[in-house]
Each structure stands twice: as C-alpha cells, then as structure tokens.
Amino acid sequence: MKKSWIIIGLFISLLLVLFISPFASSSPDGLERIAEDKGFLEKGEGHIITSPIPDYVWPGIEDEGVATSMAGVFGTLITFGLGLGIGSILKRR
C-alpha cells in the first residue's frame, strides 16, 4: 500500500486527459491573446521542426475529442517515463 500513491497519481492524470481534455477551453492562452491583439501573432507561425502530434491532436483520427484524449494519454505516459528515468539515472550515478 505504501507505494499506491504512484499508481493513483498516474491514474488521476490519465483520467484527466482522457475525459476532461476534450472539453478544455480552445480559446487562445494569455500570450496568444496578446500576440493577436497587439498584432505580432503572425511572427510565430513558422516552425523550426515538425512535431509528430502537433497541437495535442493525434493525426489521422476524425473525432477531435478522441484524437485529443489519445495525444494526452501518450504525452502523460511519456512524461511519466522521462521523469522516472531521469530520477533513476540521478540516483544511480
């Protein structure tokens, strides 16, 4: 039981992206809003790299809610793995 918080924490994170992220606000965030209002939004439209899952939407899935949930689950798991991995490496060295 002592380590159950790890599973619970990860489980809550996955529930949030699975069921809530499709309903998140799609309005621009603070910085985007100001970029739009102050007329410099177009400066940020180019990209140096093309990411595999741009804008948290899994490519090739028609239902945008499902595509967002899938992107979220993938991102949550990979972030968990990277955090755990870096922690483990730091401990071992």
Add this chain to the structure above:
Amino acid sequence: MHIPDGFLSPGVWSGLWVVSIAILGFCLRKVKAVLQDKMIPLMGVAAAFIFAVQMLNFPVAGATSGHLLGGVLAAILLGPYGGAIVIAIVLIIQCLIFQDGGLTALGANIFNMSFIGAMGGYLVYHTIRRAVKGDRGILVGASFAAWFSVVATSSICAVELALSGTSPLKIALPAMAGIHVLIGIGETIITVFVIGTVLKMRPDLIYKK
C-alpha cells in the same frame, strides 16, 4: 505561456538557451545531493500530472484561456531544483512532440517557467512557510507563490518580447501581467487543492528543508 519560434530575436533566444542549460546543469547536481528514493517516482508522477493538467485550459476574461504552469506545485513536492527539472521535462516533451513552444524558444520557456516559475516561486513559498507555522504555512505559501509565479513569469516573458523588438515593453508588460493576474488565480486554486490533498493523504511527499 509557451513562446513559439519567431517571437524572440536570435540574440535573446540563443542567450537564454545558454543560461537555461547552465541552470539545469546546476539543478541536476543539486538534486543528486538531496535525492531520496521516494522522489524518483514522484518526479515521474509530478511531470505526468503537470503535463495532463496543462492540457486543461480554463476560460478567463475576454475569450482567453489559461492553464496551470505547475512550477510552484512541482517545487513544493520536489524542492526548487527538482521542481525546475520536472517543469523542464514537461516543456521538452511539449515542444518536441506536441509543437507547443518553439525549439528556438525552448531555452526561454525553460528559463521562464522552470527558473522564474518553479525556483522563483519556491523562494516566495519558502519565505512564507518559515513565517507561518504548520500546514497553514504550506497552504498560504502555496497560494501566494502560485499566483506570484504566474505573474512574474508573464512579466519576464514581456521583457523578452521587448528585448526582441517584438512588442514594446510599455505595451507588452501591462498586457501580459494584466491577463496573468487573472490566470494566476487559477494557478492558486489548482495548486492549493492538490497540495491540500497531498497534505491530507501523504504529507511525507511534501519537500522538507
């Protein structure tokens, strides 16, 4: 508040890349010295949770949204250096896999949200925690630090935009700080809720120093 490619001038983004690598190197060395076994999975869970909650944009005034930055939340659990590393992990994944925040601006985003947000926010939290005793100190510290971290991060972001010649400081600073005064309230609500829950369930997971 993830800055995309194109907003920052080469001088500003390359300088902040150098500064951020130096800060992260410093943090990694510092964390090694205080790393306890339970902090290893906590780095994973905190990174995953903050990634997840950052996807949950909430509406604020005038067709604008905000989301958790999580720097103070991470630092209360893992200390300022561990917290900064966790936020950097989230930012790197968001940039490389989800095109959220530009690759050139990644150094600036790490500087803003890890260094100013997590480490700067922790300083505020730590100061209040020393002045107010017990769990109340943790919660009061968390609430002020969370709000402060968002406003401070957005102000630094405005300074970077001004230095880059993207938007003059007298326009960018009041606009960025103004909207993030509101977004910061969301940061406080989420941070206090999560830290309050951790205090009830597993108070040993709160970083102590």
